[in-house]
């Protein structure tokens with residue numbers, strides 16, 4: 156009991172200590188149907204619940220276990236996925252009738268295929284729930300013909316289609332983890348299809364070898380001749396906490412044939428251990444969701460095999476969060492070869508009493524050991540130590556995304572270093588591609604794979620074809636692991652930090668790193684554009700020499716019209732900044748809107764060129780150039796010191812993630828504009844992450860305005876400018892006063908989301924403009940709230956996450 160209160164106290168303390176998490180914002184987000192990431196969907200009206208996937212070794216065929224059917228899909232073509240053959244396998248009317256008479260929902264009575272494995276070169280072994288009476292069968296992989304009468308599937312496949320299971324065939328034998336009864340309360344890890352002197356084996360069921368487990372995955376390690384199972388279950392050793400879930404790894408030896416008297420037809424090599432996914436001073440992420448193995452690099456020992464798993468937490472403090480932890484095979488092995496906990500057979504309580512070791516539990520070759528030794532292993536199967544994650548810490552923690560499935564790949568980058576890339580599926584239907592770096596995980600991109608969030612049953616990676624397959628209830632989706640050609644310029648290619656992609660200076664394109672021999676521009680670790688691009692592409696510098704400035708887009712306006720200039724975001728990690736050559740954007744004339752666009756009233760003082768700069772990872776580039784001029788009548792003169800090219804405008808910016816910068820790849824293009832703003836204003840602009848207008852106009856700004864005005868043409872225009880500026884100043888004073896009053900009144904209300912005005916240069920009355928400013932102030936408050944958000948969840952503008960203030 157003391158234990159219990161101590162634990163709850165420490166849990167409470169830990170929840171306060173939960174450290175700030177860094178935001179995991181995907182750099183680029185591709186919504187459904189975006190041309191940048193080609194997602195292929197296979198679905199068919201007469202096929203549903205396509206949830207079990209099996210990929211052929213060459214990656215040309217994808218076998219799918221669906222509802223009442225097994226499909227063979229031809230995935231060898233880039234354009235489409237085609238149905239090659241289909242096996243219909245459904246329960247009879249009589250079976251269905253019996254199923255519903257037993258009180259089961261009719262919707263759960265069909266045959267849901269849950270086991271699909273290659274048996275040998277010609278056959279596939281498949282099992283389905285078959286109206287709560289599981290069946291298994293042999294299917295020819297070429298034609299999908301059933302080659303024998305179906306077997307009983309008890310212990311190989313769950314009865315209930317919603318129960319999770321795992322199955323793997325090695326050397327023609329089927330190893331499974333599933334529940335072996337109708338009610339779903341007899342879980343078992345077993346071996347089937349054994350022949351000759353080898354016998355089918357299962358767990359001894361007199362003792363609590365498994366405690367209400369949820370099976371996740373199984374993995375065969377050839378060098379060990381062992382199968383590892385991953386699951387979560389109730390941690391009985393923590394008997395002072397009610398229903399504490401723990402994640403486990405368990406092992407069995409393939410050579411096992413059961414004991415001669417003790418443990419006959421039972422595993423003699425079963426052992427299990429706790430998998431810990433926990434950062435220091437944090438609550439454990441105790442519930443495993445998915446796990447995938449990463450074979451060791453070429454030439455490295457099998458002990459370096461890594462297992463990457465997604466874990467969530469049982470506690471509400473951590474709800475919605477998920478963590479990725481990795482475990483080294485060597486660590487798992489050392490835990491299994493250590494001490495074991497002792498089970499008191501009467502009280503079913505575990506203790507860590509030191510005892511004489513009669514045998515080594517988990518050791519292969521115990522099948523013909525003495526009865527005494529077998530009795531010992533029968534009671535000592537829970538390792539005393541827990542398997543700790545690599546680096547004793549979590550690999551990734553995400554506060555804003557709940558990951559459900561993952562797959563992992565080692566990618567050879569251009570510098571011949573290899574990087575670990577994780578593909579993570581969120582429960583909201585997005586696929587995240589993350590590269591693991593020294594500094595932490597960098598999410599290269601997210602791709603929306605399903606319109607509607609839906610339970611995803613499997614995720615398969617085809618390294619041979621560079622494709623990912625996602626199986627869900629609604630269909631099978633294929634996503635290429637990378638699309639380098641999406642990155643248009645060298646800086647974009649480098650900033651992506653995608654180990655799959657590198658910049659080829661010869662063809663001036665971002666290409667797949669593996670497919671090219673040339674030394675590619677790439678910097679996955681730091682994303683340093685200046686180094687990676689300068690060193691490889693000289694030709695670009697010439698293209699944008701100072702005397703050949705790229706022209707901007709001409710924006711013709713009438714005076715007093717509200718102008719809105721768009722600035723497409725280079726990426727979700729970039730920060731946008733507006734500049735005017737020769738001048739600075741004073742806060743009382745310009746509104747910096749949340750989406751990065753700039754809004755102002757067209758007056759003679761605000762006509763002229765505008766640049767939108769985007770900064771990411773220390774690299775600055777011009778993403779848009781506009782030239783605002785008065786419609787009809789005499790075109791307002793540009794500042795004399797600024798030589799804007801008079802040729803027709805070309806560079807227009809596309810909306811959306813796609814970026815086509817109007818300037819070259821070097822970080823120097825801004826300095827190419829001859830008239831740099833004064834250092835003071837420029838530094839002020841640089842140093843600020845938030846919009847400029849939040850500060851009161853300073854003396855310096857008023858001073859800055861002087862030269863600008865004097866630079867402008869004839870005297871009568873000068874008077875007009877002065878009057879306009881004075882008008883605007885007094886207007887803004889009035890607005891500020893009004894706003895102050897308004898804020899006082901609204902203080903208790905929640906701040907609504909700033910809804911940016913629709914498109915540029917929409918006409919607005921001064922009253923509208925006031926509204927514009929009002930909403931901006933409110934969103935500024937939001938902005939401040941964001942700044943304080945501990946985990947940065949609010950800064951992720953992925954579109955699918957509501958920006959709700961904490």
Ligand SMILES: *[C@@H]1O[C@H](CO)[C@@H](O)[C@H](O)[C@H]1NC(C)=O
Nearest residue numbers: 190191192193635638640641
């Ligand atoms: C890659 O991106 C380019 C540019 O957006 C697009 O045209 C192409 O279709 C994409 N390819 C794939 C396979 O997604």
Ligand SMILES: *[C@@H]1O[C@H](CO)[C@@H](O)[C@H](O)[C@H]1NC(C)=O
Nearest residue numbers: 274275276277278293302303
């Ligand atoms: C594969 O297994 C099936 C079923 O046991 C058997 O009929 C077939 O001959 C086997 N094929 C090969 C190539 O071993």
Ligand SMILES: *[C@@H]1O[C@H](CO)[C@@H](O)[C@H](O)[C@H]1NC(C)=O
Nearest residue numbers: 410412520521522523524525
């Ligand atoms: C254990 O079994 C192997 C065959 O699996 C046999 O060669 C060996 O003699 C047996 N050892 C004992 C002590 O019975």
Ligand SMILES: *[C@@H]1O[C@H](CO)[C@@H](O)[C@H](O)[C@H]1NC(C)=O
Nearest residue numbers: 203204206267316317628629
């Ligand atoms: C089968 O698919 C339907 C939607 O098509 C879904 O509602 C149902 O939960 C799925 N059943 C199983 C057992 O996954």
Ligand SMILES: *[C@@H]1O[C@H](CO)[C@@H](O)[C@H](O)[C@H]1NC(C)=O
Nearest residue numbers: 728730841842843844845942
């Ligand atoms: C601007 O943001 C960057 C990173 O987001 C941060 O390192 C820097 O300190 C911020 N600067 C200011 C002035 O807030």
